[in-house]
Amino acid sequence: xxxxxxxxxxxxxxxxxxxFAGNLVSIRSAPWLGVxxxxxxxxxxxxxxxxxxxxxxxxxVGSLRPxxxxxxxxxxxxxxxxxxxxxxSAEQPIELLPETDGGVVLTxxxxxxxxxxxxxxxxxxFRNGYSPRGEVISFxxxxxxxxxxxxxxxxxxxxxxxxxxxxxxxxxxxxxxxxRFDHNHLQGKTNAGxxxxxRLDSKGSRNNKHRIDHNYFGPRPILxxxxxxxxxxxxxxxSMFNSNTVVERNVFDHCSGEVEIISSKSxxxxxxxxxxxxxxxxxxxxxxxxxxxEDNVFLGLDEPNxxxxxxxxxxQTVRNNYMEGLLGSGFASALTVMNGVPNSPVNxxxxxxxxLISHNSVLNSRQIALGAGADxxxxxxxxxxxxxxNLFSPxxxxxxxxxxxxxxxxxxxxxxxxxxxxEDLSNLETGKTVTGVxxxxxxxxxxxxxxxxxxxxxxxxxxxxxxxxxxRDEVGVRWYHPSGTDKKLPVITVEPGDDTLFxxxxxxxxxxxxxLAAGDxxxxxxxxxxxxxxxxxxPAGSGTSSSARATLHVSRSQLFLxxxxxxxxxxxxxxxxxxxxxxVGNAVFRTxxxxxxxxxxxxxxxxxVSNLRVNAxxxxxxxxxxxxxxxxxxxxxxxxxxxxxxxSATSENDDYGRYNVESLRIEKSRFTDIGxxxxxxxxxxxxxxxxxxxxxxxxxxxxxxxxxxxxREPAALALHGAQQTEISGNEIRDSxxxxxxxxxxxxxxxxxxxxxxxxxxxxxxxxxxxxxxxADIHGNQIKGSGK
Numbered sequence: 101x102x103x104x105x106x107x108x109x110x111x112x113x114x115x116x117x118x119x120f121a122g123n124l125v126s127i128r129s130a131p132w133l134g135v136x137x138x139x140x141x142x143x144x145x146x147x148x149x150x151x152x153x154x155x156x157x158x159x160x161v162g163s164l165r166p167x168x169x170x171x172x173x174x175x176x177x178x179x180x181x182x183x184x185x186x187x188x189s190a191e192q193p194i195e196l197l198p199e200t201d202g203g204v205v206l207t208x209x210x211x212x213x214x215x216x217x218x219x220x221x222x223x224x225x226f227r228n229g230y231s232p233r234g235e236v237i238s239f240x241x242x243x244x245x246x247x248x249x250x251x252x253x254x255x256x257x258x259x260x261x262x263x264x265x266x267x268x269x270x271x272x273x274x275x276x277x278x279x280r281f282d283h284n285h286l287q288g289k290t291n292a293g294x295x296x297x298x299r300l301d302s303k304g305s306r307n308n309k310h311r312i313d314h315n316y317f318g319p320r321p322i323l324x325x326x327x328x329x330x331x332x333x334x335x336x337x338x339s340m341f342n343s344n345t346v347v348e349r350n351v352f353d354h355c356s357g358e359v360e361i362i363s364s365k366s367x368x369x370x371x372x373x374x375x376x377x378x379x380x381x382x383x384x385x386x387x388x389x390x391x392x393x394e395d396n397v398f399l400g401l402d403e404p405n406x407x408x409x410x411x412x413x414x415x416q417t418v419r420n421n422y423m424e425g426l427l428g429s430g431f432a433s434a435l436t437v438m439n440g441v442p443n444s445p446v447n448x449x450x451x452x453x454x455x456l457i458s459h460n461s462v463l464n465s466r467q468i469a470l471g472a473g474a475d476x477x478x479x480x481x482x483x484x485x486x487x488x489x490n491l492f493s494p495x496x497x498x499x500x501x502x503x504x505x506x507x508x509x510x511x512x513x514x515x516x517x518x519x520x521x522x523e524d525l526s527n528l529e530t531g532k533t534v535t536g537v538x539x540x541x542x543x544x545x546x547x548x549x550x551x552x553x554x555x556x557x558x559x560x561x562x563x564x565x566x567x568x569x570x571x572r573d574e575v576g577v578r579w580y581h582p583s584g585t586d587k588k589l590p591v592i593t594v595e596p597g598d599d600t601l602f603x604x605x606x607x608x609x610x611x612x613x614x615x616l617a618a619g620d621x622x623x624x625x626x627x628x629x630x631x632x633x634x635x636x637x638x639p640a641g642s643g644t645s646s647s648a649r650a651t652l653h654v655s656r657s658q659l660f661l662x663x664x665x666x667x668x669x670x671x672x673x674x675x676x677x678x679x680x681x682x683x684v685g686n687a688v689f690r691t692x693x694x695x696x697x698x699x700x701x702x703x704x705x706x707x708x709v710s711n712l713r714v715n716a717x718x719x720x721x722x723x724x725x726x727x728x729x730x731x732x733x734x735x736x737x738x739x740x741x742x743x744x745x746x747x748s749a750t751s752e753n754d755d756y757g758r759y760n761v762e763s764l765r766i767e768k769s770r771f772t773d774i775g776x777x778x779x780x781x782x783x784x785x786x787x788x789x790x791x792x793x794x795x796x797x798x799x800x801x802x803x804x805x806x807x808x809x810x811x812r813e814p815a816a817l818a819l820h821g822a823q824q825t826e827i828s829g830n831e832i833r834d835s836x837x838x839x840x841x842x843x844x845x846x847x848x849x850x851x852x853x854x855x856x857x858x859x860x861x862x863x864x865x866x867x868x869x870x871x872x873x874x875a876d877i878h879g880n881q882i883k884g885s886g887k
Contacts, residue, residue, distance in 0.1 A: 146192065150199070154180045161185055167192035172224070174203030180210040181233075183241055188218030190249070196221040201254070201579045215241030219250040225580070226260040230291075235273045236260055246276035246304050252284065254577045259288035263664065266726060266758070268293040268327060274345075275299050277308045285577040287318025289357070290664070292327040295320065298345050300338040300366055307368075310345045316576030319354035322380070324728045325758045326789040328357025330379075334366030336447040339387030342368035349373045351575045356380035356405075358789045359431055364391055371396060375570040380791060382407030382432050387446065389414040393421060397551070397569040398434070400425035400465070404824075405791045407432035408462070410472075412440065415454040422551055422563045426465040427495070429503070430846040431788065434465040436472045439506045440480040449478055452511075455485035461562035462501070463493045463519075463544065463552050471506025476870075483510035487536065491554070491562030493519040493544070502534055513537055517561040519544070519554065591615050598622045601635075601652070608633060616650035616673065626656050630663040637672035654712070655679040658690040658722075662729075667701040677712035686715065687722035687748075691729065691760075703733040712742040716775065716810050719744040723760035725751035734766045743808060745776035749793075750820075757787025759821065765796045774816075775808020777836070783821030786844045786868070794824040806836030815839045816859070825849040831857070838862035842874060849875040857883040 146167030151157045154177065160170060164186040188194040196219070198204035204224050206212075211231040214221060226236055236257055239247040257271050270293050271286060281296065289295050295317065300306050317330050330352060333345050343366035352374065355361050361381040362371065367388035376383070378401040385391055393409055398421070400406035407428035409418050418435075426434040440451030462468060471481055494501035501518075513536025520541075542556035549568050592612055594604045596619025604614055610631040618638045637650030651674040652659060659675065662668065668689075680686050688709065691700060702721065712718035720742060723729055732747060739746055749760040764779055771778050781793050797817070806816035814836030819825060821843040828850070832838075837860035840849060851862050861882055864873040 153177070154182065157182060164194045166194060166218070169195045169197060172196070172198050172204045174199040175205075177204060177206045177210065178208040180206050182210075182212045184212065184214050184216075184219060184221055185241060185245075186216045186219060188216070188220075190218060193218040193220045193251070198223045202256075211236055211238070213238045213241050214247040214250050214252070215245040217248045217250065219247060221252050222254045225256040225258070227256070227258050228260075230260055230262040231269060234269045236269075236271045238273045238275070239279050240273075240275040243302065246302070247279055248276040249278045250276070251280040251282070253280075253282045254579075255284045256577055256580050257284075257286045258582060259290070261289055262291040264726070265291045265323065265728060266325065267291055270294055270297045272296040273299055274308070274310050274312075275302065275305045277304065278310070279308070280311045280313070282311070282313045282315065283575065283577060284315045285318065285580050286315065287320070287582070289320050290323075292323060292325060294327070294329040294332040294363075296331045298333040298343055298366075300334045300341050300343055306338070306341045307344055310343070312345065312347045313349050314575045315350045316572070317350060317352045317355050320357045322728070322730055322762045322790075322792065323357045324760070324762060324790060324792065325756070326358060326787050328789075329360045329363045330355040330357060331361070332363040332365060333369055334364070334388060336365060336387055339365045339367075339446055341366055342388070342390070344368040346370045346372070347374065349570050349574065351375045351377065351570060351572060352379050353377045353572075354379060354403075356403075359791065360384040360386065360789065364388060367391065370394075373570060375399075377401060378403040378406060380405040380407075380428070380432065382410045382428070382436065384410040385412055385416050386410075387413060387450070389416070391416055393418045395567060396421045397567075398423040398426060400427050403427065404794075405432050407436070408434040408465075410436040410438065411452055411455055411457065412438045413450045413452065416452075416456075418455070418457045419459050420563050420567065421460045422567060422569070423460065423462045424464055424552060425495075426462075429467040429848075430469060430472060432791070433467040433469040433472070433503070434462045434501075435460065436469045437482050437485070437508075437511060439471045439474040439478040439482070441478055442480045444480075449473070451480035452482035453484050455482065455511075456488070457486065458488040458490065459561070459563060461491045461552070463491070464495050465493075465501060466495050466498065467503050468492065468501050469503045469505065470508045470511060471504055474506035481506045481510055482508060485511045487511055487513040488515055489561050490516045491519070491559070492516065492537070502537075504534065508534075515561065517559055593617070594621075596620050596650070599624055602627060605629065605633065618648050618650055621650065621652045622679075623653065623655055623659065626658055626661045628661045628663060629666040629668055631665060632667040634669040634671070635673060637674075639672055649674045649708075651676060653679050654686075654688060655681075657681060657683045657685065658687050660689045661692060662689060662700045662702070663692045664700070664727075669703040669705070670707050671705045673707050675707065675709045677710075677714060677718060680712070680714050680718065682714045684715065684717065685722070686712070686718040686744075687720065688712070689721045691722070691724045691727040693724045700727065700729045701731045702729060703731075703735075704737050705733075705735045707734075707737040709738070709742065710740045712744065715743065716808065717744045718742060719746070719748045719776070721747045723747075723749045723751060725760075727760060729761045731763045732761060732765070734769050736767070737769045738772075739770070739774060739778075740772040742773070743775040744810075745780050746771065746774060746778040748776070748780055750780050750782040753782055753784065755784035757783070757785035757790065759783035759790075759793050762792040763794045766800055767796070767798045769800045770803075771801065771805050772803045774802075774805040775810060777806050777815050777818045778802065780815075780818040781820065781822060783823075784843065788845050791823055793819075793822045795819060795822055795826070797827045797830060799829040800831075802830065802832045802835050804834050805832070811836065813839070814860075822849075823847050825851075827851045827862070828853050830854045832859045833857045835859045840864045840875070841867055842869060843867050847874060849877075851875065851877045851880065853879045855881045855883065
């Protein structure tokens with residue numbers, strides 16, 4: 101029987117079907133009505149159609165009717181471009197599902213598109229590939245055929261990222277109206293582009309009333325550029341339209357792509373009951389008016405740059421939100437109320453007006469920023485807005501949580517309570533005093549919900565005592581558990597010799613620990629890494645001579661080539677460059693030249709690097725363009741006789757706001773006879789959406805550093821565009837100066853308690869900011885004249 105001529109179970113004899121153009125047609129209007137046989141008028145039950153490959157899928161999808169199930173047979177589906185179409189009903193949606201939960205894995209160049217109404221796709225896994233379409237899951241077939249009243253649930257997208265981290269795509273794009281995205285698991289997006297985007301670029305996608313709920317948004321590493329949001333609703337160009345999207349009861353776990361975790365760029369949106377865990381950035385009401393943020397919980401968990409809510413535009417309501425342990429400041433403060441641009445264009449900052457910020461708890465956090473971003477352009481202070489019944493307390497031992505950058509007379513504060521902090525509630529930096537905030541004394545006690553409340557029950561400010569945080573078990577996919585996260589692997593013993601380390605690494609699994617015996621390791625081939633690996637030599641206590649240490653000899657232009665996903669730790673190991681070729685651009689550690697999506701980590705502890713002098717530019721760590729090293733840590737290590745730089749991260753010189761290293765931490769280490777700077781880092785441009793680079797240089801010794809013949813100007817440290825810098829407790833002798841250039845944002849530079857002997861005083865230059873250098877420089881000793 102031709103399924104296009106059948107009647108549906110429980111329906112009248114007037115049958116609706118979808119023609120090849122996707123239009124809804126009745127039998128009465130069909131040109132082939134005369135050939136129908138009335139004998140087939142008996143009801144036909146919904147069907148369950150099983151398909152084994154993309155070709156079978158394409159053949160079957162055109163015949164689907166309300167209530168039908170299209171089942172993908174278990175297995176790996178490679179390069180599957182699936183277009184799921186049909187017209188279901190509220191009572192009988194058309195379903196797309198796997199044979200068993202988690203049984204279908206889509207890999208390679210796979211994607212899923214929905215077009216029609218009352219469709220429900222669920223239970224698939226996207227892994228080991230990326231979508232060439234620019235969207236992994238899309239709620240439209242093309243610009244003319246959108247999805248409505250449809251649902252995507254229990255989907256997994258795990259690390260399904262384009263290998264070029266600056267190639268932009270979306271993992272999920274919602275178009276149409278009244279669609280739902282729920283109970284999904286998304287983690288590990290490493291390339292540019294938002295994880296989930298709600299698009300308003302067509303009339304059929306505005307005032308959409310989408311619902312995004314009960315999803316687990318897992319770790320998203322730092323992108324090092326604009327375009328790393330986890331969720332964005334709208335864009336600047338369509339921000340004058342309402343989206344009316346509801347985002348509720350989702351978990352955002354370590355979502356740290358950029359300064360905006362969520363970017364609301366449209367009106368009428370609701371953000372309710374979500375949990376933010378150790379996520380750098382904030383929920384930002386970037387464009388659009390009349391949105392509501394309520395009953396959310398933000399926990400910083402000692403992670404830097406963790407923020408809460410940033411308020412911009414008109415008639416925004418922020419109420420009953422709990423914020424604890426948030427260490428962000430400026431645009432990523434626990435609570436930020438921005439200054440605006442007078443008569444702002446849609447892509448800038450509309451003045452805050454008519455905002456209500458009430459009954460929020462901001463506890464043990466670093467900063468509340470009012471009038472944030474005030475400058476010559478952003479000169480419009482908040483107006484006709486209210487700050488009421490909130491509870492504040494600063495982080496431990498901080499003098500104040502309040503930062504006031506502009507006239508906040510238009511932000512009427514009433515009946516707020518401050519626990520601890522300054523008696524007069526004045527901002528130490530600007531001297532402005534906050535009215536409408538009362539100083540009260542009370543301990544904070546943790547309720548059964550896990551949230552903190554004043555022990556003094558007379559204090560009613562802050563969040564409701566009935567607020568119950570979301571738990572991890574309430575969201576995501578119940579049957580999906582990422583593999584390998586807790587797997588403990590055996591220690592691999594490696595003996596000295598030619599290429600013994602190469603052979604051991606070739607077969608080492610992700611997370612392996614390689615124990616190196618004392619002796620010499622000669623490498624005729626580069627050690628290529630794309631996994632988590634730890635190399636451990638004999639402990640320092642076993643002897644100090646070279647024969648008692650594991651010594652790696654550099655005999656190629658690089659010893660280690662770090663590809664995406666590499667996380668390398670070296671402990672108690674010597675590295676010498678006495679056998680390296682005389683080639684331009686030698687390096688011990690080098691990132692792959694191809695754009696790497698997955699951030700790299702490198703840790704050196706009790707490592708000795710010496711004799712990198714075969715030419716004038718032999719670096720220890722060289723970072724290639726388009727690659728990102730999320731963290732470099734150097735602890736209790738020695739570097740000597742090196743002609744180049746210890747860390748070279750200057751390849752992102754196009755001034756797009758990109759950079760190569762997020763965090764560099766150097767502690768208790770010694771640098772002697774280094775030709776270039778111990779760190780040369782460049783971040784140009786005017787983009788304000790990132791937090792880094794960050795540098796900590798603490799309790800270390802620099803002797804004869806930065807004076808090599810290749811240096812245009814002597815410099816022991818060269819930072820351009822670093823956002824957070826702490827230099828403390830160091831001794832610098834007979835070296836080039838510390839040259840720091842501030843570009844954009846609100847850089848925090850602190851140079852305190854160092855000794856500079858026969859070395860120039862540190863210099864800080866402002867490239868764009870008008871005024872004195874924004875740096876805390878005090879308590880340093882300057883001895884003798886610098887070179």
